[in-house]
Amino acid sequence: MTLVAGVDIGSTTAKCALIEDGRIVGKSLAPVGVELVKDAERALEQALAEARRDRGEVRVVTGTGYGRFKVTFGQFTVTEIGCHAKGAHFLFPGTRLVLDIGGQDTKAIKVDPNGEVVDFAMNDKCAAGTGRFLDVCAGALGYDVSEIGALSLGARHPVKVTNTCTVFAESEVTSYVARGKDPKDILAGLYGGIVSRSLSLMQRVGVEPEVTFTGGVSKNEGMVRTLERRLALRVNVSPLSQYVGAVGAALYGLERPTGAPA
Amino acid sequence: MGDTGTEPRFLTTARDRQREMVEEYYAGLAGAGGPKKPVAYMLVGGNLTEIVRSFGYEVVFPEIVALNCAIKHVSLPNILHAESQGYGLDVCGYVKNDLGLQELGGETPFGRIPPPDLLVCSFSGCYVYVKWWEALAEKYGCPLFMLDVPYLRDATPQPEDIQYIVTQLHELIALLEKATGRAFDPAELRATLARSRRAEEGWVDYLASGRRRPSPIEAYFEAVFYMFPINVLRGTEVAADFYATVNAEVDERVRSGMYPVPDEKFRLVVEGVPPYPSYRTFWDFFRKWGAVSVAATYPKVGGLFDRGFLHDPARPFESIAEYSLGAYVNQSWPLRRTLIEEYVRDFGADAVLIHGIKSCRSFTAGQGDLRDRLIHDLGIPTLYIESDHEDPRYFAPAQIKNRMDAFFESLDRRKGTTPLPMVSG
């Protein structure tokens, strides 16, 4: 019985997953703050508390995400690209393509039948088309981002959101609201834009079933439906989709000789 | 960042010698210009150094000046100046560096670049060449000779292509005779071409040693330095001798086991122009993972010598024509694709790394398709990253490093060799 932990320090949230015997036994999620090292520590502590386990029982801690070098108490670091591949493969073994939309970036990752990365593509640094974009636009509509997923279902006349820049899109949304447009239709327009930008990344690595959608934005049902419609495919989304990177990181730890030097 | 902490390894003597040559070259440009010591500007791709030098011209290559500025971190002020003149963000960084530098008086840390008395444009592989030389001609009002080099679409040049270039070469010679009052000396050209040939053969031998395992050469980062003589000083005795020095030292590396990347783990073919403003940082990202480039396309921008496009004193004009046709970016995409595939095979590479240049469409437009071909049709792991060859503002180190780490990680796992790197700051 080996207990391993993966800590994913993203741009927006810190996540931790604990795995033992092929099962996820604990997890945690919290926004990242100012001190990433502390956030990482806390993520692990909270996951341990949820699993009612002790720090001493953890054999390997692997860090991932943009802040992976802040997981200073861990033994390994792996890029989030490798971790999303591995995590998605663990949750959906048939996965061939992972789309990860997080707080600040979007990645398309092609994986082989063993969950190894074959190819990947990601966008340049700009908030357009990321979770942050949705956060800001949801705010302009007067909602929290966690509410807008269900809200958009059943839109009939999606508006055309022409701006990609988050700031411009925010005013565009505001002006649609002022013109009395239905939030459903505005959201559908926003999703359409994000999905087509994501598709362009997915095309880069090649779209093949099965597609697994990960990262915080995959919790948005409207986004999932829009993606499915454009791909004409069913897309895997796990209830743990925001933890996929952390799960993958934990699994990497299992492949290492236990007690590897720090 | 996870640096190996070691200095990149160069061939000691060759690198010193190369430095001297560069210094001597720029020192030689001091005071050049005017009828006594006229200056010709030329482009690297398919250049006509041998002919133009034989008429007593000093030759300036603004592309090389530009890359030297970038490596020395002085390109940005030139670029900004050009932008203030109206050159947009998307214009080739070399062009902006040069035109900015010209407006600012030509001062560089390696000497003052004299203005041109003659502009020779070898339109070989890049349309921007034409635009760039037009701008220089407009500024300086000096004669511009346009050598039109047909795009190479068949592996072997067609007779009409060669005929067209040869006709133009004779016209260039007539122009040079008129401009300098000197008579053309065919025997002298043949002798010069013989020296060129000697340098070219030495260079080809150097490049071929990347086939060995481990590779005794770094065919991208290091080779870039040894490109200088083959492109700038070709036809001179010093250039011809230089490659003997280089190759002797490569042999020494093999004997003593002092390889450029001490523990060669990944063998790469690299396609694309280097990110000169962040050259060292970029190289670090490779070395950290034990990656060595065994072959690269960029060192072939001057000419594809290793594919037989060599100067030949017995067929002076025809061989110059063939050489110009063969410059790497003058090759059509199907030819470029084939070449890269052959490099991967012949040099036993594990993967391909493509470096796209945001402001260079000639090299870059289509690299995504190449990537698609390598990965999806041939199953060769390939990474595509993008920055710029001149403009430091386009190099995002954290993002590039993240992508490279992810790529090498996955290569590593597929090779199933060593553990992933430890946590480092």
Add this chain to the structure above:
Amino acid sequence: MAARVPPQEDLGGPDAAPSLELSETFEEFAGAPSIAALTQLAREVVSDPTYPTVRAWTRRGRGAVGCFPVYTPQELVHAMGLLPVSLHGGGESIEISHADAALGSFLCSISKSTLELGLTGRLAPFRAFVFPYICDVSRNLEGIFSRAVPGATTHMLHLPQNFRSEGTVPFLVAEYRRLIAKLERAGGERYRPERLADSIELFNRQRTEVARLTAVKRAQPGKLTLTESYLIRRLGGLIPREVHLQILERVHAELAARPNRTKDAIRVLLVGPFCEQPTLDLIELIEQVGCYAVDDELLQIYRWYDRVDPNGDPLENLASAYVRSTIDIGVRATPTTKGEAILRRVEAAGAQGVIFLTAKFCEPALEDVVLYRRALDRQKIPYLHLEFEERSAAYEQSRLQLETFVESILFD
């Protein structure tokens, strides 16, 4: 290549539009009762990315060839019994989701959307594609097309840039012969010089008629709008030239009777859109904000030389027309200086200002703007530089800039 997601229209997405069906004889065009009806039809044709005119033409087994701008010798294509069709990208209606991956990010829209059309199978009605070497993008696009659109013939036509050499015309003739060989293999009829001579005559007439449109715009700018003139010209690259000629004659007859209703507007020269075309909205906007575009570089394909000599060896004449009488735009080396060239054109058009309307990432156009600007600055001629893209969100910003420009000339 990896599997592809079908284009949005096919899924009945919000962009879906029914595609237009036309008759094989194109009588809709010849029979259009007025300029208004004609331009309405043209608008539909131009906005339909499924190439309705090409589908109509090929229905009877006739072949069509996609010609990328600018200097594809369409006469030659015509002479081989094929329909030369000007490729001008996908316009606003198509979504780019595949082409980015193959081409790269820092490229003009026309290259991306043309490739997108190819990658998504929407260029299937074409037998062959010709890409002239007008810039590195167009040149490279050919090599990508050869892989992206399997089965179609593609050709990169090297256009000479040395206009002084003895060797240029013979080389270009040889270059045209390479194209002929390709087209013959792609199902074109055997090349016969007399047919080419006929085609040259036909295209000469088309060019003369198109030039008359510009002349009208210059002399009586209130007679027809830029949008009308653009749409009428644009049709010329999409339908048989014989039909276009009929249309042009009718248009001129109607114009003769139209009043020249002028308004308080400034006369401008439109420089830069010789290859990628601005959206119809943007073209319309230019005159809406108070400009008369008294001359423009839109659709250069029809105007790149005045006439080709119909006597003698037609292939050689075609080549020397390119070498000797092509007008100066950004994708051809200029024999004089750019500065002189722009001042001459401003004067000839009687323009009060210049609008540089360049495609985003179009390097040939961008580089010329600097040289043009210097000359205009010296003469204190006002100008505006506007960049456009096919699917641009910056429409409001374009309006703002155009209005500012007009106001800076109108208000003192």
Add this chain to the structure above:
Amino acid sequence: MITCGLDLGAGTIKGALLEDGQRLLATAIGPTRGNPVDAAHRVLERMVEEVNVLPDEVDYLCTTGAARYAFPDRHLQVSDITASARGAVFLLPGTRHVVDIGSQSSRAMSVSETGRVVRFKMNEKCAAGAGRFVDRCAKYLQVPLEEMAPKALAAAHPKMISSVCAVLAETEIINNVADEIPLADILMGVFLSLAQRAYILMRNVGIQPEVALVGGLVRSEAMVRALEQTAKTPVLADPRSHHAAAIGAALLGHARLQKLGGRPALLLAASG
């Protein structure tokens, strides 16, 4: 003759009332939130009340700003670039170069002595480097907008922000706070980063003295200093310059009115 200029901006609505094209009678400002037309009406009412005239006594009304076409009761609309150039020269007559930074836009223009725009350059697709960036930074750092400048001016070693994306800069600022960089240095870094963006536009049109800053950022003295430092040239600023475009619109309205030789009987249904 009283003319009114209304600047319907993306962030705020500004208004100005002008007498005989010479004397500035009143200015007012209000947020754009909600319906810009209603907001503009409120701004107009406030001014009219302040100077004690009847709305009817306003002879001519000219709109400008992003929503200039939305306001139905106007005689004329002009672009905000044209308007802010006029306004800048009215307020600061020596001005030959205007930098206008609003909530989503930044532009630079060279102007003639009458305030005619000779050349200009603006940001188009990316809002990086505009006022929204400052607003967001103020929010993350929990410093009220008005207090940013006084605090920033105390900076000893300003810390530049590399990503001026109005949205993503947050992460970088958080990192700076984590690295215990003094607040003043972070704040001044914000303005200097903005100034650097503006400087690119300024160079593109050519900088000639005197340079004036207009738009919302003129309220921040730190922004003025940052621009001076970056462009290495003195920068004129007037507290009323936030209203430059509204004032310019009123001026252009006056000129138009004179040209027409009298007040138009009805508010024209606007063209465009």
